Amino acid sequence: MTSGILLLDKPHGLSSNGALQRVRYAFGRIKAGHTGNLDPLATGMLPICLGEATKVAGDLLDGRKCYVFTARMGVRTSTGDLEGEVVETLPVPEDLPARLAAAAEAFRGPQQQVPPMYSALKRDGQPLYKLARMGLEIEREPRQVTLHRLDLLGVEGVDSHWRVECSKGTYVRVLAEDIARHVGSCAHLSSLRREWAEPFQGLPLLTLEQVLADPRAIALLPADTALPQLPAVHLQPFAATRLQHGQQVHAGEGALPGRCRVYAEGIGFMGIGEVLTDGGLQPRRLFNDLGPRTT
Numbered sequence: 001m002t003s004g005i006l007l008l009d010k011p012h013g014l015s016s017n018g019a020l021q022r023v024r025y026a027f028g029r030i031k032a033g034h035t036g037n038l039d040p041l042a043t044g045m046l047p048i049c050l051g052e053a054t055k056v057a058g059d060l061l062d063g064r065k066c067y068v069f070t071a072r073m074g075v076r077t078s079t080g081d082l083e084g085e086v087v088e089t090l091p092v093p094e095d096l097p098a099r100l101a102a103a104a105e106a107f108r109g110p111q112q113q114v115p116p117m118y119s120a121l122k123r124d125g126q127p128l129y130k131l132a133r134m135g136l137e138i139e140r141e142p143r144q145v146t147l148h149r150l151d152l153l154g155v156e157g158v159d160s161h162w163r164v165e166c167s168k169g170t171y172v173r174v175l176a177e178d179i180a181r182h183v184g185s186c187a188h189l190s191s192l193r194r195e196w197a198e199p200f201q202g203l204p205l206l207t208l209e210q211v212l213a214d215p216r217a218i219a220l221l222p223a224d225t226a227l228p229q230l231p232a233v234h235l236q237p238f239a240a241t242r243l244q245h246g247q248q249v250h251a252g253e254g255a256l257p258g259r260c261r262v263y264a265e266g267i268g269f270m271g272i273g274e275v276l277t278d279g280g281l282q283p284r285r286l287f288n289d290l291g292p293r294t295t
Helices: 016-026 051-060 096-107 128-133 172-182 208-213 237-244
Strands: 004-010 032-034 043-050 065-073 075-077 086-089 109-113 143-156 159-166 187-197 232-235 258-264 268-275 280-286
Touching (some): 016 208, 051 268, 065 172, 096 159, 096 172, 159 187, 232 268, 237 280
Parallel strands (some): 043 187, 075 187
Antiparallel strands (some): 075 086, 268 280
């Protein structure tokens, strides 16, 4: 069975789920999941886990992400981007570049952010964006996010161009609105692109056209590339067989307690295990289609 991770360059105008389903069908309707939703108007890196690699998808949700975006000043929309109706207009400060440069410094680091109504967050089982389309506005609790890096790349008229490296759960649309409010105006996103998501910084992306043209020629990333933060434990064949049957085995000298990547001779990456305080190793999420694979 096909298993691995595909780094898709999601095209403009297509939802993340729409892109996922097209990739999934290209690979024979296999199990698949994406890690980190992108709005239809956004482009860029969308990691898609295929087959058994879906078992590591949860570990990808917590990583940092990097976006480049353009905030168009003076106009706020209902959705925070080009799709929404204009709901507010304000003058743009004449000294906009200087004010934005100062704002960049003020917004770096931990902060509270209120999620937008047009989001997939749910209230009583109902996505907020559906409530927003009904004209409803409900109170949302602020969430802790961190901007590890925020750089003003340039200002052209009312358009300001930015790069942000941020924690999970950060809404760039809200960030653009908050920055504009900080300088005495309002704004919406006119463009958004995700450059990378941890741990795939600097890796090449595949277009949807490339994937659909010849999926069999696509070299998927091994599933364990999603888990560099986990230490590796290597087992002998007899111990690997016991672990596959759900039995606890010895993790080996020097193994520290906690989750780990499990490898075995002749098999390679087996999945995720957990080292206990007594040195025992228990299976947590092992692959079902174990066989020779890239380690």
